[in-house]
Structure formats: C-alpha cells, structure tokens
Amino acid sequence: MIQCKRVYLDAAADDGRRVLVDRLWPRGLAKDRLPLDAWLPQVAPSAALRKAFAHRPEAFEDFCSAYRRELAGHPEHWQPLLHWAASGRLTLLYAARDETHNNARVLAEFLEDEWERKGSPSSPVCYQGEFGGG
Template sequence: MIRCKRVYLEAEACDGQRVLVDRLWPRGLAKDALACDVWLPDVAPSTALRKGFGHRAHAFADFRAAYRHELASHPEHWQRLLHWAAGGTLTLLYAARDEVHNNARVLAEFLEEELLRRDTPSSAVCYQGEFDAG
C-alpha cells in the first residue's frame, strides 16, 4: 500500500516505511525533527520542472505528464520505493500545502501502476510450449 502524507503531520505506526520525496528539505523543519526513514531527493521532479509547476493547480496536468516522463526515464531513482511498497506500507512524505496537486501523488500513482504491471502475467506467447502435451 502506498500512502501520501504531509511532512508536518505526526508519524503513525501504520505509516510503514516513511520516505521524503521532495528535492528540497521542508521549510521550518529541523532534520532531526522529521520521522523519516530515508530522503530520496533524486526521485523528486527536476528543479526546472518543480519551478515551472510552481504548485499552480491549473498547471498540474502538464506537470503530471512531464514528471511521469522523468520517472520513466530514471527507474534507478524509484526501484527501491517499488520494492518497499510491494513488501508493506510505504508513506511518501511531501511538504506542499496542496494535498491533491503535488509530486507525491503523481509518484504514488506511477508506483501503483508499476506494481500492477509487475503482477500482471505475461502474454500467452511467453508460455508457448509450456502447456503442449508432449
């Protein structure tokens, strides 16, 4: 299960693996004050993409598409997250005020799709010959 949560909310036992997925450290939060297992700034949108989006809801569709493209181009940045999500609860931490239009939501959606793709059996062509009576 993949959850998204603002960094300013209390950590809960049900959060599982807590990962900060922002490129910048959250404002006003000391590094030792955040209950976070790991910070992965490289999985966050590039600086240019983040600045272009500027947390404007009307620009979210374009941001979402561009960020998904960045993610698809760099699986090395999110493979660890996929592994954690497959093994239990993964909570993606973000600092944005908007709880709907943010990078963590896009990342969670992307990872969920990757998990489904991983669990979907291959086509029948891949199994050709395995079921033939010999």
C-alpha cells in the first residue's frame, strides 16, 4: 500500500518505509531529526517542471501529464519504490502545503498504475510461456 504524507507531520508506527520524494530538502527540518528510510530526489519532478507548476492548482493537470512523462522516461528512479510497496506499506513524504496538488500524489498514482500494468498477464500472447507454448 502506498500513502502520501506531509513531511512535517509526526511519524507513525504504521507509516512503513518512509521516503522523501522532493528534489529539495524541506525547509526548517534538520536532516538528523527526520525519521526517514530514504531520500530520492531523482524521482521528483525536474527543476524546470517544478518551477513551471509553482504549486498553482490551475496548472496541476498539465503538471501531472508532464511529470508522468518524466517518470516514464526514468524507471530506474522509481522501480525501488514499487519493490518497497510490494513488501509492505510505503509512505511518500512531501513538503508542499497543498495536500491534493503535489508531486507525491502524482507519483503514488503513477506507481499504482504501474503496479496494475505489471500485474498478471491478460492476453493469450502473454500466457504463451506459462503453458508450455513457444
């Protein structure tokens, strides 16, 4: 299971693996005071995309599309997150004030879509190797 949480909220026992998914370290937080399993700045939106979005809700739809394209182009950045989510709860941490329009939400949805897409094969061609054919 994947959940998103503001980095400024207290850690909880049921957070599972806690991963910061922002490119920049959150303001006002000392690195040694944040309960964290990993910081993956490379999985965050590019600096240019982040600046273009500027946390404007009216730009969120375009931001989502562009960020998903960035993610699709670099699976090496987010594949560890899928692995961690498969082995337990994964909490994506973010610093944005807006709890709805932020990169962690887009990333969580992207990861869930990838999880479903990579699930059980559905076409006969995909089953070919499983049943002794081809």
